[in-house]
Amino acid sequence: xxxxxxxxxxxxxxxxxxxxxxxxxxxxxxxxxxxxxxxxxxxxxxxxxxxxxxxxxxxxxxxxxxxxxxxxxxxxxxxxxxxxxxxxxxxxxxxxxxxxxxxxxxxxxxxxxxxxxxxxxxxxxxxxxxxxxxxxxxxxxxxxxxxxxxxxxxxxxxxxxxxxxxxxxxxxxxxxxxxxxxxxxxxxxxxxxxxxxxxxxxxxxxxxxxxxxxxxxxxxxxxxxxxxxxxxxxxxxxxxxxxxxxxxxxxxxxxxxxxxxxxxxxxxxxxxxxxxxxxxxxxxxxxxxxx
Amino acid sequence: xxxxxxxxxxxxxxxxxxxxxxxxxxxxxxxxxxxxxxxxxxxxxxxxxxxxxxxxxxxxxxxxxxxxxxxxxxxxxxxxxxxxxxxxxxxxxxxxxxxxxxxxxxxxxxxxxxxxxxxxxxxxxxxxxxxxxxxxxxxxxxxxxxxxxxxxxxxxxxxxxxxxxxxxxxxxxxxxxxxxxxxxxxxxxxxxxxxxxxxxxxxxxxxxxxxxxxxxxxxxxxxxxxxxxxxxxxxxxxxxxxxxxxxxxxxxxxxxxxxxxxxxxxxxxxxxxxxxxxx
Numbered sequence: 001x002x003x004x005x006x007x008x009x010x011x012x013x014x015x016x017x018x019x020x021x022x023x024x025x026x027x028x029x030x031x032x033x034x035x036x037x038x039x040x041x042x043x044x045x046x047x048x049x050x051x052x053x054x055x056x057x058x059x060x061x062x063x064x065x066x067x068x069x070x071x072x073x074x075x076x077x078x079x080x081x082x083x084x085x086x087x088x089x090x091x092x093x094x095x096x097x098x099x100x101x102x103x104x105x106x107x108x109x110x111x112x113x114x115x116x117x118x119x120x121x122x123x124x125x126x127x128x129x130x131x132x133x134x135x136x137x138x139x140x141x142x143x144x145x146x147x148x149x150x151x152x153x154x155x156x157x158x159x160x161x162x163x164x165x166x167x168x169x170x171x172x173x174x175x176x177x178x179x180x181x182x183x184x185x186x187x188x189x190x191x192x193x194x195x196x197x198x199x200x201x202x203x204x205x206x207x208x209x210x211x212x213x214x215x216x217x218x219x220x221x222x223x224x225x226x227x228x229x230x231x232x233x234x235x236x237x238x239x240x241x242x243x244x245x246x247x248x249x250x251x252x253x254x255x256x257x258x259x260x261x262x263x264x265x266x267x268x269x270x271x272x273x274x275x276x277x278x279x280x281x282x283x284x285x286x287x288x289x290x291x
Numbered sequence: 292x293x294x295x296x297x298x299x300x301x302x303x304x305x306x307x308x309x310x311x312x313x314x315x316x317x318x319x320x321x322x323x324x325x326x327x328x329x330x331x332x333x334x335x336x337x338x339x340x341x342x343x344x345x346x347x348x349x350x351x352x353x354x355x356x357x358x359x360x361x362x363x364x365x366x367x368x369x370x371x372x373x374x375x376x377x378x379x380x381x382x383x384x385x386x387x388x389x390x391x392x393x394x395x396x397x398x399x400x401x402x403x404x405x406x407x408x409x410x411x412x413x414x415x416x417x418x419x420x421x422x423x424x425x426x427x428x429x430x431x432x433x434x435x436x437x438x439x440x441x442x443x444x445x446x447x448x449x450x451x452x453x454x455x456x457x458x459x460x461x462x463x464x465x466x467x468x469x470x471x472x473x474x475x476x477x478x479x480x481x482x483x484x485x486x487x488x489x490x491x492x493x494x495x496x497x498x499x500x501x502x503x504x505x506x507x508x509x510x511x512x513x514x515x516x517x518x519x520x521x522x523x524x525x526x527x528x529x530x531x532x533x534x535x536x537x538x539x540x541x542x543x544x545x546x547x548x549x550x551x552x553x554x555x556x557x558x559x560x561x562x563x564x565x566x567x568x569x570x
Contacts (some may be wrong), residue, residue, distance in 0.1 A: 082437050102445065110443035134442045137345075181442075187439035 031094055032057055033189045033221040034079050039088035042265050046076050049085070050267040056189070059210075059258055060218045063232045065271075065289065066264035072118060072225040075264070076191050079223060080112055081105040093188055110134060113182030113190040113220075117197060119174040121166040127153070128162050133180045152180040156210055164252075165273075172203030179210055182232065190214065190222040196231050208234050209247045215258070216240040229290065236275045262288065333451075333525050334517075340445075340452040350453035357422075358454075358520075359461035362415050366465045367472050369414050373406055374398055374473030378480035382487075392491055397494035398477035403508040405560070407470040410517030412552040415462055417545060420523035423454055424544035427527025428537035436528070451528070455520040462516030463509065470508065503567030511559055515552045522548040 004159055032055040039052045043271035048071045051220045056062050064072050077083045078090060090098045093111055100108070121130050129136065131152055132145045140148075153159045156176040166174055175195055182190055192211060208231050214220055216239055236255045238247040250256065261278045263271035265285050271278060281287065306314075340346070381397045427450060430436050439446050474496055482489045525546040530536045 077437065082440055102440075106440075106443045106445060109441055112441070114438070114441040116434045116438055116441075118433060120434040122435055123436075128369055133439075133444070137442070137444055 023053040032091070033060075033093060034223065035089075035091040036075075036079075037091075039078060039085045039090060041078065041083065041085045041087075047267050049078070051088070052264075052267075052269045053088075054262055054269060054272055056221050056223060058221055061215050061222045061224060061235065061256075061259045062159040062262055063235065063259065064225045064262045064264065065227065065232060066224060066228070067227060067289070070264040071267045072227075072264060073193050076114070076193050076223060076225055078112055080109055080191055092132060110185065111188045113185065114186035115175070115178045115182045115190070115192045115195050117193045119166070119171075119179060121174055123166055124160075125165075127158070127164050127166065127169070127177050130166065131184055133181065134185050148178075148184055152184040153177075155183065155213075156180045157206075170203075172199050172206065175199065175203075175207055176210065179207070179214075183214060186218075187220060190220050192222060192226075194225050194227070196226065197227055204228070204231060205234070207231075208237040209240070211235065212238060212247050213240045215256075217242060232261070233275070299485035311522075329529070330521070330525050333528070334521050337451045337455045337521060337524070340448045341456060345448065347449050350449060351457055354453045354457035355461055358415070358458050359464060360417050362418055362461070362465055363468065364416060366411050366469045369410055370402070370469030370472040371476035371479075372408065373410055373469075374402055374476030374478075375480040377401055377406070377473070378485065382481070382485045391485070391487065393483070393495060394477065394487065395492035395495035396480050396499035398475050400499050400504060402473035402477070403470050403500065404504050405508075405556075407473055408466050408508055408515060409556050410552065411462060411466045411469045411512060412519065413549055413558075415458075415465060415515075416519045416548040416552060418522035419458065420519045420544045420548040421541045422536050423520060423523030424527040424530075424541045427524055428530035428540040429534075431528060431530045432533050432537060438508055446528070451520075451524045452537055454515060454524055458520035459513055459516035462512040462519070466508065466512040466564050476521060503563070506567070507560070507563045510563065511556055514555050518551045518555060519548050522551065 006199065035055040037053050039049055040047050041049045054062070054076065066072050074083060078085055079089075079092065081092065081100060085098050088098065089096060090109060096107060097105060097108065121127075122133070125133070128146070128149050131149045132140075135145045135148065150159060150162065153162060156179050158173060158176050158180065161169060161173065161177065166177065167176065179192075179195070195211065196207050199207065211222070211224060212235055215222065215235070224235070225234075234247075236259045238249050239256060240246070241248045255275050257274075260274050261271065262269060263286055265279070270283060271286050272280060273281075278286065279290065281290075319327045378394055382391050382394050385391045385393055385397065427436070430439075430450075436446050439449065477496075478489055478492050481487045481492045523544045526540040527545070530540040532539070
């Protein structure tokens with residue numbers, strides 16, 4: 001298995017407005033979207049994360065694997081400044097956030113899209129208001145909000161749920177609305193926390209296709225937390241075909257070079273590399289997990 | 292906001308009983324001090340947000356409607372029947388001293404100075420501190436609070452500050468409603484059950500009132516309103532442990548808010564009586 005050449009990829013996107021479905025270029029010298037350096041955190045007990053270091057390059061999709069309870073979601077919350085580390089440094093979009101105040105973080109977080117494990121949609125708001133939550137806060141005119149919400153919902157294939165309440169949507173639809181909410185502001189980084197957890201295989205494939213679409217069309221760097229190997233490998237072995245409007249398999253000996261893997265075991269990062277390195281790893285835990 | 296929690300270490304069965312008790316006392320005392328510290332910081336942030344934009348004015352109106360209009364019925368009824376009970380109970384005792392004409396004075400002073408504010412606080416606490424704790428607690432356990440923060444919105448500004456301010460304002464007016472209906476309830480009992488003169492009742496009720504009585508009655512709900520909303524939001528926002536945790540937070544919010552209302556009522560009464568001594 002060889003990695004797909006980087007030249008075959010459209011260039012990653014820069015920060016700023018990126019209309020859905022439009023391919024943009026990125027500055028080649030841009031720094032990492034996220035960089036962890038020796039990060040540790042604990043909550044009244046043994047460390048949840050212990051000396052974790054990794055980075056996410058522009059346009060890169062990092063898939064964080066590991067069994068339940070090893071600290072994957074905590075890592076994602078640290079990356080977005082929702083938690084503060086006990087030790088270490090975290091750089092988000094070029095700024096050190098490990099000890100940044102909440103007020104400053106709000107501005108930075110508005111450049112990051114986050115999809116939560118159970119969608120975390122606001123039950124009392126319609127799908128339109130959920131997706132437009134950030135735009136409403138910024139006092140964007142209603143007409144523009146409606147247009148952008150419709151665009152985001154069309155991107156996830158749920159344009160007809162505009163005025164529904166989250167309670168009337170299925171689990172898969174809620175995840176897709178959550179993805180639309182994370183992407184409406186054209187984020188510079190997307191964090192997916194187990195977006196396919198608890199979903200049936202068909203719905204999971206739909207979600208994976210959306211993540212792939214965002215990766216291949218907008219080239220937004222992202223971290224995807226999952227414990228489903230099938231979803232992770234699909235992202236490496238497929239690409240989104242804009243003309244066909246769906247994902248297509250890469251040739252048998254090719255994988256997506258921008259999609260790389262991290263694996264955690266009991267708060268420690270035990271693997272960081274490509275899919276090729278992952279499947280050939282001699283680490284007993286990695287081998288056991290893959291089997 | 293992260294809260295410190297002390298690690299619970301198992302204590303060996305070989306440790307003497309007095310050491311176990313001492314350890315538990317130590318842990319409980321430290322947790323109590325930490326809770327008070329967290330609550331103080333929480334309250335400070337809730338109030339500070341009033342003076343720093345963005346301020347979510349529509350949320351203030353929504354919460355005023357929920358707390359004020361939503362609680363009006365229970366406050367009105369509880370005030371009315373409490374006034375009635377006061378008139379019933381006092382008339383019998385006062386008549387022994389030939390002072391049954393003082394029923395109006397007794398009911399109005401008791402309602403305005405004490406029972407109106409406390410009763411309203413307890414009733415609104417049961418309804419709103421619980422709803423705030425459970426609503427915010429549910430949002431915490433379903434990660435809606437984290438989602439709000441991730442979307443660049445401060446949950447303290449959006450959820451807590453409007454509830455605290457609306458509750459303070461609405462409890463002020465609800466207490467006036469409770470006082471008014473308490474006096475009317477007392478009048479109803481005096482006229483229709485005790486067969487006394489209504490005009491005498493109202494004139495005695497009016498004559499007895501002094502400004503310090505009214506000040507005392509209207510200062511208390513300001514504190515009660517703050518306690519109800521801040522305690523309800525505080526326990527809601529620190530919910531852990533899923534749906535079971537939401538239930539626990541709700542109970543803690545109602546119990547602590549109710550006890551604090553009575554404690555603060557005692558302290559305010561003591562202070563105001565020294566400022567405005569009775570004639």
